Amino acid sequence: MKLLLTDSGVRNASIHAALEDLLGKPIADSRALCIPTAGYGGPFADPVRPWEFVSGRSPNPMTELGWKSVGILELTALPSLDRGLWVSWVREADVLLANGGDTLFLHHWMRESGLAGLLPSLDHMVYVGLSAGSMVMTPRVGAEFMGWTPPSGDDRALGVVDFSIFPHLDHPDCPENTTAAAELWAAGIGGPAYAIDEQTAIKVADGAVEVISEGRWKYFGPAGSATSGAGRG
Numbered sequence: 001m002k003l004l005l006t007d008s009g010v011r012n013a014s015i016h017a018a019l020e021d022l023l024g025k026p027i028a029d030s031r032a033l034c035i036p037t038a039g040y041g042g043p044f045a046d047p048v049r050p051w052e053f054v055s056g057r058s059p060n061p062m063t064e065l066g067w068k069s070v071g072i073l074e075l076t077a078l079p080s081l082d083r084g085l086w087v088s089w090v091r092e093a094d095v096l097l098a099n100g101g102d103t104l105f106l107h108h109w110m111r112e113s114g115l116a117g118l119l120p121s122l123d124h125m126v127y128v129g130l131s132a133g134s135m136v137m138t139p140r141v142g143a144e145f146m147g148w149t150p151p152s153g154d155d156r157a158l159g160v161v162d163f164s165i166f167p168h169l170d171h172p173d174c175p176e177n178t179t180a181a182a183e184l185w186a187a188g189i190g191g192p193a194y195a196i197d198e199q200t201a202i203k204v205a206d207g208a209v210e211v212i213s214e215g216r217w218k219y220f221g222p223a224g225s226a227t228s229g230a231g232r233g
Contacts, residue, residue, distance in 0.1 A: 001125045002205045005134035007167050008198035009060030012214045015201045022126045030094040032067040037075040038132040041105020042147030053099040060130055062097045078113035095126040098133025105148040106136045107157045131167050138164045142185050161204055166195040186220035193220045
């Protein structure tokens, strides 16, 4: 599975090009399934943002990019469905689009639904995350990003990649997400990590990690080392 872990969707030409490179064909020829589940979790959940995501009316472009088709994969519904049916939907799709919201709620339902267990077999699949939809692929989110409390009580996520993500860097709507706050978060996360802004995504293919950016980002490596970037990294 190939990953495009965005902060705020496909916001610029560089991220758009990275997506089509991962797909290996135009978006117009690709079938998408969107996952709105994260939007229902955590203290800031509301019914409007999942609808905006599904309908393509979100300020964070994902479902409205001109896909050949877009379906909905609501993870909380999957345990009630025939597994063979929904697995066939996933296998027939080219891309999964995962909404933002609460990372740990999304993580819980990825596991409860069975989707997490299916992901390693999806060699052809491109997974595109938005905020929480990206963070769920990391090992940990950090206490700072714990909203909904999972049964485990901890901040672990799927660990598909070996780095963590601090989103919405220096965004005016998230005044607490400063570079200084990202540095404190990274010091406690216990592994490599990226802080990224809304114009940045992280592309992962065949084990190679590449920062795609027309904005700002910062990488926190081992032993406190750090690298900052502006533009494509």
